[in-house]
Amino acid sequence: MPIAIYRGTDRPPPMHWKECHPSTAKRFKAELTCEWGHSLVLKGHSVREDGRVWPSVVCMKPGCTFHQHVKLLDWTSGTLH
Numbered sequence: 091m092p093i094a095i096y097r098g099t100d101r102p103p104p105m106h107w108k109e110c111h112p113s114t115a116k117r118f119k120a121e122l123t124c125e126w127g128h129s130l131v132l133k134g135h136s137v138r139e140d141g142r143v144w145p146s147v148v149c150m151k152p153g154c155t156f157h158q159h160v161k162l163l164d165w166t167s168g169t170l171h
Contacts, residue, residue, distance in 0.1 A: 093122055095164040101129060107162050119170050124149040124156035141165030 095109075096102035107122035109115075110131075119132040128151040136144050141162035149156035 091158040091160050092163050093160050095162070109167070115167060115170060119143075119167075120162060120165075122147070122160075122162075124151075124154060126151070126154050126156060128154055128156070136171045137162060137165060137167070137169065139165075139169045 096106035102108045110118040
């Protein structure tokens, strides 16, 4: 599932991702908002050079059903583990 980049300063809108601060990029790859509006941080994930995230992304908000294999569109930070 492709997720569009958000370049604003506040929280990304649903189905958008935002870069984390470069000083934390190795630990917190990106921040995104699931389709139901819940905030997620890609902490235990890897991001490939083309933006594909592994493993799949699961929203941990109780009752949320978001569980997708995602690709961060316009990812430019290379491969992060």
